[in-house]
Amino acid sequence: MARIGMVNYINVAPIYEIWKERSFPTHWQVIEEQPSRLNVLLAEEGIDMGFVSSYAYAARPERYQILADLSISATGPVGSVFLFSELPPESLDGQRVLLTRQSDTSIRLVKIILEEFYRVRPRYTVGDAYNEQTKEGAANAVLAIGDDALRLNAEQRYPVQLDLGEIWFKTTGLPFVFSVCAVREAFLADQAEEARQVRQALVDCRQQGALRMAEICDRVARRIPMDCETCSRYLMGIEHDLTPIKIQALERFFQYLIDRGEAPAGALPLKIFR
Numbered sequence: 409m410a411r412i413g414m415v416n417y418i419n420v421a422p423i424y425e426i427w428k429e430r431s432f433p434t435h436w437q438v439i440e441e442q443p444s445r446l447n448v449l450l451a452e453e454g455i456d457m458g459f460v461s462s463y464a465y466a467a468r469p470e471r472y473q474i475l476a477d478l479s480i481s482a483t484g485p486v487g488s489v490f491l492f493s494e495l496p497p498e499s500l501d502g503q504r505v506l507l508t509r510q511s512d513t514s515i516r517l518v519k520i521i522l523e524e525f526y527r528v529r530p531r532y533t534v535g536d537a538y539n540e541q542t543k544e545g546a547a548n549a550v551l552a553i554g555d556d557a558l559r560l561n562a563e564q565r566y567p568v569q570l571d572l573g574e575i576w577f578k579t580t581g582l583p584f585v586f587s588v589c590a591v592r593e594a595f596l597a598d599q600a601e602e603a604r605q606v607r608q609a610l611v612d613c614r615q616q617g618a619l620r621m622a623e624i625c626d627r628v629a630r631r632i633p634m635d636c637e638t639c640s641r642y643l644m645g646i647e648h649d650l651t652p653i654k655i656q657a658l659e660r661f662f663q664y665l666i667d668r669g670e671a672p673a674g675a676l677p678l679k680i681f682r
């Protein structure tokens with residue numbers, strides 16, 4: 409039995425649309441959920457491996473390993489992780505910023521960006537990013553990820569839209585790794601071969617997906633909804649590898665987390681499973 413977590417956004421479509429066409433052992437079970445839920449499932453042993461927030465690994469490094477050559481990442485603008493704001497970021501000191509409850513990585517990244525890069529200290533609340541504006545006393549800025557962020561971006565509800573992948577890249581010169589594919593150490597202890605096979609299957613699907621991008625966009629764009637061309641531009645910007653520069657990028661992010669007291673020192677060095 410291998411229970412595999414899959415993010416329920418279109419950002420994994422280049423892998424998952426191919427996966428769904430193939431036949432795999434019946435004891436491989438995929439669980440589709442939003443990232444913060446997958447993080448809880450991995451921690452509570454409800455899944456064995458899968459895409460989780462990169463923060464989830466940093467928070468419990470003794471319990472997981474990172475599957476080699478897989479991620480959800482971007483080198484520059486990511487297109488689906490935005491701080492949507494009424495005000496420029498420099499003016500957010502003391503203002504209310506709402507953080508989506510679907511994320512564990514981007515909610516930490518936005519704090520690094522606002523507090524360390526822009527030197528402002530907003531007041532944070534947690535909630536539903538997509539429905540925030542309809543509420544009374546709405547926040548001045550909203551962090552959204554995934555399909556919600558794609559929808560808010562298309563609707564142009566906010567005058568300022570900060571792409572967190574872009575700001576991170578401009579400041580550090582590095583890609584950003586939003587999600588890693590993690591596996592529980594306890595699962596590896598007796599089913600390492602199974603984990604190896606799942607990893608290889610995911611990598612194979614990714615390679616196939618890259619060749620069939622137009623068709624994949626055609627299938628998933630309506631879920632947002634967005635037009636095929638915009639979808640294609642978006643999915644071409646989402647990367648699913650974990651090259652040495654991405655490892656370096658993860659290390660930089662984790663060092664920020666450690667320095668800010670948001671992750672244990674044991675988050676580094678990274679443990680990569682091949």
Ligand SMILES: C=C(O[C@@H]1C=C(C(=O)O)C=C[C@H]1O)C(=O)O
Nearest residue numbers: 443461488511512513514554586
């Ligand atoms: C690029 C994205 O990366 C995501 C962001 C995550 C997070 O902030 O915790 C987790 C998984 C990814 O789906 C996105 O959702 O748009």
